[in-house]
Amino acid sequence: MRQGVTPRRRLDGDISLPGDKSISHRAAILNSLAYGTAVISNYGPGEDCLSTLRCLASLGIEITQTAADQLTLVGSDRDLKEPANVLDAGNSGTTMRLLAGVVAGQQFHSILTGDPSLRSRPMGRIIEPLQRMGATIHGRRRDTLPPLSILGGTLQGLDYALPVPSAQLKSCLLLAGLSATEKSVIREPTQSRDHTERMLIIMGASLTILGNTMTVSPSRLKAQDVVVPGDISSGAFWIVAGVVHPDSRLLIRNVGINQTRRGVIDVLRQMGANLHIKNERVEGGEEVGDIYVTSSDLEGIEISGPVIPRVIDELPILAVAACFAKGKTLIRDAAELRIKETDRIRAMALELNRMGGDLQETADGLVINGPKTLHGARCSSHGDHRVAMSLAIAGLMATGETVIDGAECTAVSYPKFWEHLESLGG
Numbered sequence: 001m002r003q004g005v006t007p008r009r010r011l012d013g014d015i016s017l018p019g020d021k022s023i024s025h026r027a028a029i030l031n032s033l034a035y036g037t038a039v040i041s042n043y044g045p046g047e048d049c050l051s052t053l054r055c056l057a058s059l060g061i062e063i064t065q066t067a068a069d070q071l072t073l074v075g076s077d078r079d080l081k082e083p084a085n086v087l088d089a090g091n092s093g094t095t096m097r098l099l100a101g102v103v104a105g106q107q108f109h110s111i112l113t114g115d116p117s118l119r120s121r122p123m124g125r126i127i128e129p130l131q132r133m134g135a136t137i138h139g140r141r142r143d144t145l146p147p148l149s150i151l152g153g154t155l156q157g158l159d160y161a162l163p164v165p166s167a168q169l170k171s172c173l174l175l176a177g178l179s180a181t182e183k184s185v186i187r188e189p190t191q192s193r194d195h196t197e198r199m200l201i202i203m204g205a206s207l208t209i210l211g212n213t214m215t216v217s218p219s220r221l222k223a224q225d226v227v228v229p230g231d232i233s234s235g236a237f238w239i240v241a242g243v244v245h246p247d248s249r250l251l252i253r254n255v256g257i258n259q260t261r262r263g264v265i266d267v268l269r270q271m272g273a274n275l276h277i278k279n280e281r282v283e284g285g286e287e288v289g290d291i292y293v294t295s296s297d298l299e300g301i302e303i304s305g306p307v308i309p310r311v312i313d314e315l316p317i318l319a320v321a322a323c324f325a326k327g328k329t330l331i332r333d334a335a336e337l338r339i340k341e342t343d344r345i346r347a348m349a350l351e352l353n354r355m356g357g358d359l360q361e362t363a364d365g366l367v368i369n370g371p372k373t374l375h376g377a378r379c380s381s382h383g384d385h386r387v388a389m390s391l392a393i394a395g396l397m398a399t400g401e402t403v404i405d406g407a408e409c410t411a412v413s414y415p416k417f418w419e420h421l422e423s424l425g426g
């Protein structure tokens with residue numbers, strides 16, 4: 001799909017976000033391992049979250065859609081069924097990595113695959129520690145790439161220091177640890193998103209957390225209803241649109257603002273954004289608020305170190321914000337961006353430079369000089385939902401028309417993105 005975007009004189013509106021993708025995956029996967037029945041509301045509507053549901057159904061889980069954005073799931077008490085066919089995780093790294101940790105502890109054989117993008121993403125990081133736990137797990141290219149073949153069985157505990165701060169890897173091992181014969185200790189270099197830990201504790205798992213070290217013991221989980229907060233990673237596009245546009249006022253409702261996810265708020269405030277959090281509350285163990293943004297004069301800053309895992313999915317849209325900020329923005333320590341749905345460092349530099357930006361790639365980030373007046377151009381999404389949406393916001397701010405090829409990939413996390421963009425007045 002080819003999508004055109006033209007500038008708006010004014011941005012004014014009120015947006016409710018789709019359910020958080022990370023929390024939705026976990027609500028479905030953890031409840032499928034629990035005993036009892038759970039109702040999950042505001043479940044993420046994107047393709048990635050649907051991939052998780054399809055895989056769980058193939059593993060014998062009964063899932064019923066009980067309202068437009070609500071589903072009921074009957075837990076298996078860790079007794080899944082051998083899938084009759086290959087499990088397809090689509091574009092979703094979270095589905096593949098978390099489910100690998102689950103099926104490694106089940107007494108049957110599974111094969112996990114995905115689309116061409118997912119089949120090029122590194123899986124050695126989960127294969128190696130799962131093998132150490134005793135799972136028979138193999139992948140293409142000497143156990144580094146999907147498809148993964150997993151012959152599950154009885155797992156041993158593990159004491160493991162993660163080589164990278166990755167919530168997907170951490171969660172994979174926590175889930176495998178639930179069905180091991182003894183405790184597992186998982187150490188993270190820097191804290192990444194902690195939704196799995198929060199939900200495991202609420203569901204009664206034996207999990208202790210000391211700093212960045214987690215100790216999990218074999219546990220039964222009790223099903224838990226979840227009301228999924230709005231996805232801050234989807235909200236980030238409107239937050240940035242609201243702060244960089246010269247005449248804007250946007251209210252983004254019901255945003256998940258968990259400390260381990262809200263780096264984009266901290267970074268934009270440091271850049272000078274007029275950003276207010278209203279109506280702060282806690283729902284189902286996750287902090288939620290409404291975010292109000294207005295036109296702001298941004299300044300370039302350095303984005304590096306421990307904040308990186310807290311903004312990892314928002315760096316493409318922060319690269320757009322940096323094009324409108326005064327001075328230099330330096331993004332460092334973000335080499336993980338090269339192995340997301342596409343190489344996001346490359347894609348953002350290439351496409352924003354096409355629009356008149358001044359971005360240079362480095363091995364682990366970007367150097368961005370601003371402010372620049374962007375002009376419309378013909379761009380590519382590189383098949384990556386976050387690249388497509390970031391370019392759409394750049395296009396909203398550019399002179400003339402921007403055309404984005406491969407724009408349909410926004411459905412991976414935000415099927416109503418183009419509709420919401422259209423609704424923003426002006």
Ligand code: S3P
Pocket residue numbers: 021022023093094165166167168169171192193312313336
């Ligand atoms: C996610 C973790 C992050 C993030 C991804 C979702 C999760 O990946 O980029 O979009 O839900 O656990 P890594 O854990 O690979 O950094």
